[in-house]
Amino acid sequence: MQDGKTDRIDFLETTTKATAGAVVMPHFNINSSKPKMCEMVIGHSDFEYKVHKEWGNLDPAKTPVNNCHEMIMDSKGRLVMVGDDTHNNVLIYDKSGKLLDSWGIRYKGGHGLSLWNDGEEDYLFICDTDGAIIKTNMDGRELMFIGHPSEYGAYEKDEAFKPTETSIGPNGDIYIADGYGSQYVLQFTKDGEFVRKIGDGRGTDDGQFQTAHGVCIDDRDKENPTLIVTSRAGNCFKRFTLDGKYLETISLPGAFPCRPVIHGENLYAGICWSSAVKFENGVAESHPSKNNPNSGFVTILDKYNKVVSNPGGTAPKYENGELQPMLQAEPVFNHCHDVCIDDDANIYVCQWNADKTYPIKLERV
Template sequence: MSTHVLRLLSASFVLLAAHATAQETPASPDGVAIGHGPARYRVDMKWAKADPSVAPVINSHALAEGRDGRIYLVTDHPQNDFIVFEKDGRYVRSISKGLGGGHGLEIFEKDGVEYLLHIDCGWHFAAEGWNPKAGQGRVTLLTTAGDVVRKFPTPQELGINEGKFMPCDAAYTPSGTLLIADGYGSNFIYEFTLEGKLIKKWGGPTKDAANLSNAHGISIDATDPRGPLVWVPSRSQSQIKAFTLDGAYVDTIDLPGAFAGQLVFRDDKIYTAVCWSKENGTGKKLNQSGFVLVLDRKTKRVLSAPGGSQPIYTDGKLQPMHQTESVFKHCHDLYVDSVGDIYVGEWNADRRYPWKLSLVK
């Protein structure tokens, strides 16, 4: 074989190797615009500017904004319960009270005091590895300064449920009580006073349209023309269900192919994070398949699915959705600020901090 031919073959192998490497290493989504129609967003993977040795996370579970304009993140790393960021992503401080199992949070004010609710879902992690252990969850009330006010009793301690209490989220009601969604446990909604007294419970597994299966979040739309409505994901059913404040079933939003969490209401839109989708929307449940949904607040129709397939309605019904871009791994929860930018926290995503999606104007 001639030297010329050998050189040609060698060059070909180099090109093939380079091509294979490019195929195996997907391009970073940082800076890419995703979404549909008027709700398109530019991905900012580097929003969070924190040192993992100082403020480590395992899962970036849920986010909310305090009255100081800072973003609070609840984590399940045993070193810290909350991490506080400036809007530009700069690390401010951690709140570490040894609570563990952080999954949901709620920030609200009462009598001039700003409170921070910590939802321990019962799944506890060690600092290293991935080997969570399931136990009783707990709801803890703190101030945003980090002072513990009280720990709420569990249903088991109250003698009304012998199973594990594994709450996912909570919502502060217009009357000043708390609704706690036991989404990994009984699927009941428990209403407590801020002093820790149980008022009532409702929801749970039923055999009708009100059934809740993996009540993974809870939020309230006080402006709905039908009256204040409590929206609860029935995540295993790919549905979000609406109830009155007393627990009477009202409505369902079908989200075929999407396993979504709690709703966030902002102006004329609704937002939710999808933790999994199905292959082509109809097949098997896929790992690392999250995306985000943006809905019209009035019609409850999906307008955009950043990271997912374009929403299509046929005869008024949303067609199954699925992940189309490898941007997110498991979108667990999100927060939307006053200018429409989205902050997304992920579960089981290699311990990474939240991302920001900046609205393309």
């Protein structure tokens, strides 16, 4: 499974160390002597959520999943998920968790999913880590295929290309994060013509990435949209102009983020794991330099890119203006791979390497 392998390699290169954080206990329904997961409330400040762990459950004999990688909401309010089980790469839910449709039988590396509306119709961009970007309509009809960048003069033939995410710019340009490959963001026109490579490949310098796992257009400033790129093993996001100039780093110490998701004034992300926590009889113990599995949570940043809530994680803490390492606080999640936010500010969480579990709903309270 590519997620764990890539970051374990990169983790050896990063000097990020995490320290023990305060354990935030979940809130339970006081009327129940035996609390259930659906009665758990997690999060902080104005961003608290009731956990509905069985929201997306389906019959695995009929509609199996392997890794639930990413999810978007379309213009009709439907929740569309992509995964890597070729029985049905794409699942389409309504907000109640009812399955409306499923399709996709050949995306063995089904990983990234982005939505683009041209003003009239919704389209999906699917990243297959086997080396392709596929544009489809909502019924799964393939409309565009982008293969190895050597075909467009962007890479040499022997350079790895394992794309993990796309984002579509205001003019329809396609930004592709090569997160498991050569660690660049590739920019194409909406017609599939190569424009440029963004970033300086793998590394720790400002313009470099350690697992460029996600990418999004940050349009919170309508007059000045920018590009946010994940550097997952670097525990941060990096901001660029739409033509590829590095602007800043948004540090998330202790956290290994997947793709950034913009909703309203906030930035959300699934944290695949935190680097310094494990559970022994329900008690968190610190392991400062160990990349620990099954330790994901969700993080939420405000319009100033300050962390305001970590559902499933420790409360964000700043000392002298610096964010302190963030850890998993409750074993609600395994590896949070993506989040989708609906019109009511509820969060839907997709997980990687989580025993083939379906998406979880976090209901805003």
